[in-house]
Amino acid sequence: MRPGSQATDGDIVRAVLAGDRERYARLVERYRDRYARYATRMLGSMDAAEDAVQDAFVRAYDQLAQCKEPDKFVGWFFLILRNRCFAERRRNRNSASLDAANEVAAADRADGGAENAESRRALQRALLELTPDQREVFVLKHVEGLSYGEIAERLSTSIPSLKMRMHRAYDTLREQLRDHT
């Protein structure tokens, strides 16, 4: 096995399954921030996102023996986090607050002026009005910067289906932003 930071995801997964529980911390460190932004934009709250990422890692640990391709741990983990985010959105469909949207926009707006900050807050509020499916494709494309092809591969779906969701999202966002101005 490769030592320390050179260890592959597969090396670490196999070591954890063999009883080296502490090694799991390396996987958490490796991927927690990669998906922190996705979860934050999906849930509209940094607190909720942190809970979701934590919970997803604990669930992944519990189900680690079911990770059939340990070297592809990260893709498998993403699907667990995605399910967790969708479940959280269903639970709190009506309670996503403006405060949460403001928190997400405000926490990141060190750059730019008041006008930019306001447009970010407005968009964050409008994103809360999208369906989880629409919101996800918007976040993956316009926040994470993935192409439609990359998103389709990650979510095991087709590009036309993604475009349909996205184009509906554009219309909903336009409507929401007009209503807020």
Add this chain to the structure above:
Amino acid sequence: MSGHEFHPLVKQLLDGDITLADLPAELRAEGEEALQLLAGVERTDVTMPAVTWRVMATLERRRRRFLPWLLAPALAIAAALLLWLRPGSPPPSASLVTVRFVLVAPEARQVSLAGTFNQWNPQATPLIRAGNVWTATLTLPAGQHQYAFVVDGARWVPDPGAPAVDDGFGRRNSVLTL
């Protein structure tokens, strides 16, 4: 098309397939409005440094909850019980001994044995559940064996009813001498 829907060409602009200059003049204003929407997208990285210790603390708390019932005397019938195969019949070969391994683990979803007798392969020897008790009966060569229970494919647990030795990597292996 309602007043809230972007023109299909403007959606292509938002998708990055075309530029503002590619739009016909009558759609430029709508295109600029659409690009203004994307200007509000927040792409700053988000970091969650506390997640690592929160995850590991959760796993550790659960492990500590798991241990008491494992070690509680009332439940600690978990032990490697030595049984002779077919007690009423003549003893088997002096070099082979049948051993029954028992673990009380009411919360476990699966339990297996890993040890020197199966090359420490946690998939090789699953225990069978009867209520809260998991058992496996093996016929092993006489001599000393080291082993541990593997609970839910992840937690390696020494047998609370057997002596244990350090495995040299900070963990305890149970020892069975036949």
